[in-house]
Amino acid sequence: MSKTPITVAYGDGIGPEIMQATLRVLEAAGAHIAPEVIEIGEKVYLAGNSSGIGSSAWESLRRTRVFLKAPITTPQGSGYKSLNVSTRKALGLYANLRPCMAYAPFVPTRHPAMDVVIVRENEEDLYAGIEHRQTDEVYQCLKLITRPGCERIVRYAFEYARRQGRKRVTCFVKDNIMKLTDGLFHRVFEEIGAEYPDIARDSMIVDIGAARLADTPERFDVIVMPNLYGDILSDVAAQIAGSVGMAGSANIGDQCAMFEAIHGSAPDIAGQDLANPSGLLNGAIQMLLHIGQAEVAERVHNAWLRTLEEGLHTADIYREGQSHQRLGTQAFADALIARL
Amino acid sequence: MSKTPITVAYGDGIGPEIMQATLRVLEAAGAHIAPEVIEIGEKVYLAGNSSGIGSSAWESLRRTRVFLKAPITTPQGSGYKSLNVSTRKALGLYANLRPCMAYAPFVPTRHPAMDVVIVRENEEDLYAGIEHRQTDEVYQCLKLITRPGCERIVRYAFEYARRQGRKRVTCFVKDNIMKLTDGLFHRVFEEIGAEYPDIARDSMIVDIGAARLADTPERFDVIVMPNLYGDILSDVAAQIAGSVGMAGSANIGDQCAMFEAIHGSAPDIAGQDLANPSGLLNGAIQMLLHIGQAEVAERVHNAWLRTLEEGLHTADIYREGQSHQRLGTQAFADALIARL
Numbered sequence A, B: 001m002s003k004t005p006i007t008v009a010y011g012d013g014i015g016p017e018i019m020q021a022t023l024r025v026l027e028a029a030g031a032h033i034a035p036e037v038i039e040i041g042e043k044v045y046l047a048g049n050s051s052g053i054g055s056s057a058w059e060s061l062r063r064t065r066v067f068l069k070a071p072i073t074t075p076q077g078s079g080y081k082s083l084n085v086s087t088r089k090a091l092g093l094y095a096n097l098r099p100c101m102a103y104a105p106f107v108p109t110r111h112p113a114m115d116v117v118i119v120r121e122n123e124e125d126l127y128a129g130i131e132h133r134q135t136d137e138v139y140q141c142l143k144l145i146t147r148p149g150c151e152r153i154v155r156y157a158f159e160y161a162r163r164q165g166r167k168r169v170t171c172f173v174k175d176n177i178m179k180l181t182d183g184l185f186h187r188v189f190e191e192i193g194a195e196y197p198d199i200a201r202d203s204m205i206v207d208i209g210a211a212r213l214a215d216t217p218e219r220f221d222v223i224v225m226p227n228l229y230g231d232i233l234s235d236v237a238a239q240i241a242g243s244v245g246m247a248g249s250a251n252i253g254d255q256c257a258m259f260e261a262i263h264g265s266a267p268d269i270a271g272q273d274l275a276n277p278s279g280l281l282n283g284a285i286q287m288l289l290h291i292g293q294a295e296v297a298e299r300v301h302n303a304w305l306r307t308l309e310e311g312l313h314t315a316d317i318y319r320e321g322q323s324h325q326r327l328g329t330q331a332f333a334d335a336l337i338a339r340l
């Protein structure tokens, strides 16, 4: 079997160490991948490229169409564009899939039964990047919602639910206030949902939906929503499932896909072998499924679960007095590899 | 002591029954108020006034400058404007104060130590109501952030913290993406916060801030944020403190103030004597403080706490097997009155 070329970026902050751990696991598991390393993020920004990514990196991405990306740091200042956002847009990655699942009792959580997948629209909304200063005192940002954008993401959510044997898709919007924009999202949700009689559907105003998600996440299955709500509420869901440090995310487009951790580059703990590689690893598992290496994906996932089940954890998950053992980033990867 | 005139609206759905219960409690507690009842909401909308509020109602509000408002229902359809929003804007109610506190062990919660106050900007952001259809397929909504708006709400938050002896104000924004709009909010937070050396301050990106709030709310004190984040996260905070059904809110302006429950009109349980009047009552307690009747406010608050402590609850809070007793809306008010 020939190796699938993938583009890899080590990123900033804790990026390099969790990417190293992740790639070691993938190699040990026998993933048939040929990583091409590109340079993006802080160094590129500071070398004067305000997009954080150069043309040879784009060239690799356009060729491999599969991107495993560690967290990066965007320097402060209005001159720098978020690479996360520009990559999602440039590659047309319209769907951001964020599974948030409890691993109780191995990872402490108040919501042991939760298993929620957040399907976040990934290109529109306030992330369209249209922002301007009207006067010294008045600033505006444009929220953009389009029918094709809504159709793509809503259809993706229902197709995903069907494929995964999930029972219900819930829509979160604020269409009592944003009657046109969020109203459109809601309307398209109803229209397209009607084509999936096998999947139950309902919708909630995002405020009360968020409250219920935080309080009783086990009642949700798949939730689809515009970009910004999805950004905020996937962090909430991942954290109450166990930790934002453990959730991975798939950014899916018609041509390309990008896989990452949902957390950031955590510069405060960088280089100390403290970071949890699980978020990126869960992104990588989604990548393996995407490129048709389901068997390797399952092998990695099972070994990861076994590692957790034996109480082996990085510092963020480790709790004293719970027969946990505390490991560094690379030792955690080693423990996982030993269980492959 | 002469009675303070206040404007009262019974609202829609469960509004009338919780307002009745609340006013009965206030009267029994000896509140020196002279309620003027106005008609707003569903009936007014359906009679052809798309704002849901008529000119005599405005006249009363402009005169009394104090508004105790039950939840109202805005009919579906893009022709109807949210009365909550238009009232806040017409009366210049720039600060929305939402205390979210646990009453453990009397009210079940996973976060017994939480005591968070959310200070929500109340006029700007996507709530400015500037929304339009560009083409059949493209809809836009404008997010507006102004320097005077930021200054008012941030100063309010720090003044509130100082007055209440609170120790820290945290700011939630998404200024890694909205560098101009949320960037302005953040910058003003730093500028004005520097005038309050007695109050600690920090800021978080709203996604991770929301995750921490949902997971470990006890680490927060006062949190100030733009309108939409405040809408969503005050529902989250109120719910995990016990129930959105219990939180009251003060909408404060330089001239007027409006007090309400943070929950909606819940038409599904209307007229069944099931609703919890506590949210509106907590709004009314804030109103009593606002009009200088602190003693009555304290009397009501203490009787309310005693009622909870004795396990007397409406259906939303009641749990079987916890030596709780289940009461209807009016019986709950009676129990409270008996403890004044």
Ligand SMILES: CC(C)[C@H](C(=O)O)[C@@H](O)C(=O)O
Pocket: A082, A084, A085, A231, A262, A264, B176, B177, B207
């Ligand atoms: C880093 C930031 C631009 C990004 C986002 O807001 O989408 C992150 O929070 C995420 O959720 O992937």
Ligand SMILES: CC(C)[C@H](C(=O)O)[C@@H](O)C(=O)O
Pocket: A176, A177, A207, B082, B084, B085, B231, B262, B264
């Ligand atoms: C009813 C609605 C307009 C309102 C809001 O969004 O502000 C409500 O959710 C609230 O929080 O008071």
